[in-house]
Amino acid sequence: MAKNDNELDQISTTDKLKAFKALKDAGLRVEMSGSGVPTVICESAEQIAKDTKNVRKILKEIRYNGSFGVRAPRKTDSIVTEETVESVQMTA
Incomplete structure (x- = not known):
């Protein structure tokens, strides 16, 4: 029984990675x-x-029927972006 459980976990992980790649390829900003x-x-x-x-x-389209999420940006997302932009401008 444990062997089948492990196989199911591997399949779902592969599907999640395939879904992640498909969303990324569609030009969306994606995280796990x-x-x-x-x-x-x-x-x-x-x-x-x-x-x-x-x-x-x-x-x-890719026949993924697992869980996924959609969220708005967090305040910490914008802080990291601003710091990154500032550091890139200073080095350029």
């Missing part, structure tokens, strides 16, 4: 959450509904 769920980061909170429809369409 702590539980390994592909999560799309929207430009703003107002775009969540629109992006959710696009994500479902993309995942349906």
Whole structure:
């Protein structure tokens, strides 16, 4: 029984990575959450509904029927981006 459980975990991990790659290839900003769920980061909170429809369409095309997430940017996301831009400008 444990062997079958391990095989199922490997298959789902492979599917999640395939979904992650498909979303990334579609030009979306994607991250893997702590539980390994592909999560799309929207430009703003107002775009969540629109992006959710696009994500479902993309995942349906690759026959992925696992969990996924769509979220708005966090304050810490923008802080990291601003610091990165500043450090790039200083080195250029």
